[in-house]
Amino acid sequence: xxxxxxxxxxxxxxxxxxxxxxxxxxxxxxxxxxxxxxxxxxxxxxxxxxxxxxxxxxxxxxxxxxxxxxxxxxxxxxxxxxxxxxxxxxxxxxxxxxxxxxxxxxxxxxxxxxxxxxxxxxxxxxxxxxxxxxxxxxxxxxxxxxxxxxxxxxxxxxxxxx
Amino acid sequence: xxxxxxxxxxxxxxxxxxxxxxxxxxxxxxxxxxxxxxxxxxxxxxxxxxxxxxxxxxxxxxxxxxxxxxxxxxxxxxxxxxxxxxxxxxxxxxxxxxxxxxxxxxxxxxxxxxxxxxxxxxxxxxxxxxxxxxxxxxxxxxxxxxxxxxxxxxxxxxxxxx
DNA sequence: GCTGAAACAGTCTCCCC
DNA sequence: GGGGAGACTGTTTCAGC
Numbered sequence: 211x212x213x214x215x216x217x218x219x220x221x222x223x224x225x226x227x228x229x230x231x232x233x234x235x236x237x238x239x240x241x242x243x244x245x246x247x248x249x250x251x252x253x254x255x256x257x258x259x260x261x262x263x264x265x266x267x268x269x270x271x272x273x274x275x276x277x278x279x280x281x282x283x284x285x286x287x288x289x290x291x292x293x294x295x296x297x298x299x300x301x302x303x304x305x306x307x308x309x310x311x312x313x314x315x316x317x318x319x320x321x322x323x324x325x326x327x328x329x330x331x332x333x334x335x336x337x338x339x340x341x342x343x344x345x346x347x348x349x350x351x352x353x354x355x356x357x358x359x360x361x362x363x364x365x366x367x368x369x370x371x372x
Numbered sequence: 373x374x375x376x377x378x379x380x381x382x383x384x385x386x387x388x389x390x391x392x393x394x395x396x397x398x399x400x401x402x403x404x405x406x407x408x409x410x411x412x413x414x415x416x417x418x419x420x421x422x423x424x425x426x427x428x429x430x431x432x433x434x435x436x437x438x439x440x441x442x443x444x445x446x447x448x449x450x451x452x453x454x455x456x457x458x459x460x461x462x463x464x465x466x467x468x469x470x471x472x473x474x475x476x477x478x479x480x481x482x483x484x485x486x487x488x489x490x491x492x493x494x495x496x497x498x499x500x501x502x503x504x505x506x507x508x509x510x511x512x513x514x515x516x517x518x519x520x521x522x523x524x525x526x527x528x529x530x531x532x533x534x
Numbered sequence: 535g536c537t538g539a540a541a542c543a544g545t546c547t548c549c550c551c
Numbered sequence: 552g553g554g555g556a557g558a559c560t561g562t563t564t565c566a567g568c
Contacts, residue, residue, distance in 0.1 A: 266394035309519035357471035
């Protein structure tokens with residue numbers, strides 16, 4: 211990390227709090243951490259500029275929004291050099307919310323949401339498997355998500371951490 | 373959905389905006405959507421009470437926080453009825469940020485972060501594969517994440533949506 | 535169910551230490 | 552680099568429609 215941008219325990223505490231609740235007022239955070247609101251603000255801006263904090267999102271209930279099904283799909287290409295073409299095409303499918311390029315048995319690993327199993331089936335057969343670059347796919351439907359949490363930052367495993 | 377709690381286009385627009393930036397002031401949202409700040413506030417409270425909005429998180433740069441490696445691990449159990457025991461044990465590993473129970477070739481599919489490949493290797497061999505309930509694992513290291521986005525809610529696929 | 539106003543609280547900047 | 556003051560802005564409640 212660039213000189214003069216070391217991350218300290220205060221930064222980590224701010225991140226830790228905002229990982230639980232991104233809308234938490236800086237003043238409240240300041241009180242919890244026994245610093246002034248201005249300090250929290252300055253640190254937050256620094257973390258955003260450094261790119262450590264990339265943004266924020268509300269967490270929505272997928273099922274209540276009508277997406278009953280979540281699945282992972284392993285994708286094999288005929289030709290690994292179609293990488294960029296395939297990424298571009300995958301981006302155009304709204305159902306796909308993550309595309310990972312992976313080592314191991316698949317070229318890509320994608321996370322997909324669908325309204326129901328029929329929607330997933332249509333997506334897989336009519337759209338994904340129609341792509342000429344794709345050789346084969348394997349689907350894993352997520353039936354339950356017993357653990358879903360943020361990356362732990364308590365461990366001081368920080369680059370540039372003093 | 374319970375009567376009297378229909379979700380309308382205004383609710384969806386509020387969700388859509390907050391999915392991009394959870395810290396966006398309600399007043400700004402109100403101006404964008406040509407309603408009063410009070411209305412946005414009431415709608416937000418309703419969506420939280422209904423559980424459609426479950427919370428919010430900042431998005432942090434995993435790599436800058438010292439987690440260089442992200443991987444998916446498919447897990448097979450000797451005995452599917454060890455489900456609960458295994459979930460409990462997996463919860464205790466800080467490296468594991470998602471545990472999915474899946475159909476297909478694996479009983480579980482987990483998402484793991486680690487400091488580096490050595491950390492991942494230690495986790496897999498010394499800790500995960502030491503669990504007696506686990507028969508086998510298969511690891512897919514995520515080398516790149518070209519797509520990472522929120523579930524689309526533009527499509528009116530909402531339960532109870534008028 | 536929404537608006538607009540009013541009281542309260544938080545943001546954000548800046549100057550001083 | 553942090554604290555505190557101050558102007559600005561947002562939050563939250565509520566009477567009135």
